[in-house]
Amino acid sequence: MSKEKILITGSGGQLGSVLTEALKDKFGKNAVIATDLRQMENYEGIFELLDATDAVALEALIEKYKITQIYHLAAILSAKGEQNPLQTWDINLKTLFNVLEASVKYKIDKVFFPSSIAVYGDMATKSNTAQDEFLNPSTVYGISKAAGENWCQYYFLKYGLDVRSLRYPGVIGYQSLPGGGTTDYAVEIYHNAVKEEAFECYLKADAMLPMIFMDDTIRATIELMEAPKESITIRTSYNLAGVSFTPEEVVTSIKEHYPNFEVTYKPDFRQGIAEGWPSSIDDSFARNDWNWQPKYDLDAITAEMITQLKKKYNLITQ
Numbered sequence: 084m085s086k087e088k089i090l091i092t093g094s095g096g097q098l099g100s101v102l103t104e105a106l107k108d109k110f111g112k113n114a115v116i117a118t119d120l121r122q123m124e125n126y127e128g129i130f131e132l133l134d135a136t137d138a139v140a141l142e143a144l145i146e147k148y149k150i151t152q153i154y155h156l157a158a159i160l161s162a163k164g165e166q167n168p169l170q171t172w173d174i175n176l177k178t179l180f181n182v183l184e185a186s187v188k189y190k191i192d193k194v195f196f197p198s199s200i201a202v203y204g205d206m207a208t209k210s211n212t213a214q215d216e217f218l219n220p221s222t223v224y225g226i227s228k229a230a231g232e233n234w235c236q237y238y239f240l241k242y243g244l245d246v247r248s249l250r251y252p253g254v255i256g257y258q259s260l261p262g263g264g265t266t267d268y269a270v271e272i273y274h275n276a277v278k279e280e281a282f283e284c285y286l287k288a289d290a291m292l293p294m295i296f297m298d299d300t301i302r303a304t305i306e307l308m309e310a311p312k313e314s315i316t317i318r319t320s321y322n323l324a325g326v327s328f329t330p331e332e333v334v335t336s337i338k339e340h341y342p343n344f345e346v347t348y349k350p351d352f353r354q355g356i357a358e359g360w361p362s363s364i365d366d367s368f369a370r371n372d373w374n375w376q377p378k379y380d381l382d383a384i385t386a387e388m389i390t391q392l393k394k395k396y397n398l399i400t401q
């Protein structure tokens with residue numbers, strides 16, 4: 084039996100719902116305590132409602148389950164965050180401080196904090212953006228992640244807290260729906276393709292962004308958390324790359340399967356956000372420190388998305 088007791092905040096989200104299952108597979112059903120603001124429907128395992136802005140409630144769960152690791156996923160994402168900037172800042176930072184403070188107080192072994200490519204702004208070199216590029220994020224989400232990364236490093240340096248972090252690119256998966264990010268189109272487009280519906284894209288056809296398949300995302304997260312402590316040289320957040328592509332390239336890849344798939348382009352405010360972000364990422368620190376290697380390129384993502392979503396929709400219509 085695993086000695087670990089892992090608490091996840093934001094378990095019901097796009098990433099959380101998949102990571103929670105992966106951690107249950109690895110450590111056992113009773114080792115994982117899923118939490119979220121909202122009930123997770125049909126969830127099998129231990130679940131607790133938790134507003135992560137509530138430090139007292141968080142600490143009560145840490146005590147109740149004798150938590151050893153925390154994956155802090157709860158956040159307001161880039162596009163949604165712009166609707167209420169001050170509230171986004173409050174939620175993203177308050178929840179992180181609650182997790183960091185409680186982790187020091189209860190001597191939590193390891194903490195995971197997801198950052199994002201949104202930490203970069205228009206002063207960063209767009210192509211193959213380096214780990215130590217200048218950070219001038221333009222969204223409140225990006226500002227909250229850049230600050231969050233630095234707070235993680237502060238808790239490591241000041242208190243020795245073993246907090247680890249990845250700057251996720253846009254995550255593409257069939258298991259769950261995205262929660263208000265700028266890269267959501269790259270999930271939604273596959274749902275439309277499989278349902279043989281036209282798609283209206285809110286980014287321009289040539290908006291190249293770094294993306295990553297869900298399986299690679301989950302594997303990267305667990306590999307980082309399993310890596311020996313001595314090999315972790317980045318205590319802000321590791322650049323992480325999967326594959327970079329434009330909406331036009333996704334359409335070409337989908338048309339191999341659905342030649343009649345129709346897409347129109349109607350850029351909105353999210354195009355502005357995307358223009359501030361890198362087009363590709365240099366993740367050599369992750370590759371060197373803990374042997375990171377992505378497995379999925381665009382065509383492999385397309386094939387897997389289509390296969391899995393076809394199954395999903397067939398099941399729903401049965």
Ligand SMILES: NC(=O)c1ccc[n+]([C@@H]2O[C@H](COP(=O)([O-])OP(=O)(O)OC[C@H]3O[C@@H](n4cnc5c(N)ncnc54)[C@H](O)[C@@H]3O)[C@@H](O)[C@H]2O)c1
Pocket residue numbers: 092093094095096097098099118119120121133134135136155156157158159160174178197198199200250251252253254255260261262263264266
């Ligand atoms: N999805 C991506 O492409 C992507 C890219 C970069 C970084 N990230 C980061 O990964 C993490 C997970 O992202 P996601 O895509 O699953 O997000 P999501 O929006 O799908 O899910 C976030 C979850 O957090 C919950 N939540 C919000 N406020 C909360 C609070 N106060 N207390 C408890 N729970 C709360 C929501 O109910 C939701 O279930 C986030 O920190 C996000 O910034 C995601």
